[in-house]
Amino acid sequence: MAQDFVRHRQPWKPEELAKLRTLAAKGMGLKAIAKALTRSEESVQDKARGEGLKIAKLR
Structure with a gap:
């Protein structure tokens, strides 16, 4: 099962x-950034897109 995030819908x-x-x-990749910020990958991706940031796609 997916990890539960305690910080659900907290403002940035x-x-x-x-x-x-x-x-x-x-x-840095999306997964590493999400872990460093203790946010979900979806939250980080949405915020980065909103801020006009590009997150590296690691292969």
């Missing part, structure tokens, strides 16, 4: 947005 803090921008700029 400015520090989290800054960290998202930094990690995306470093070329």
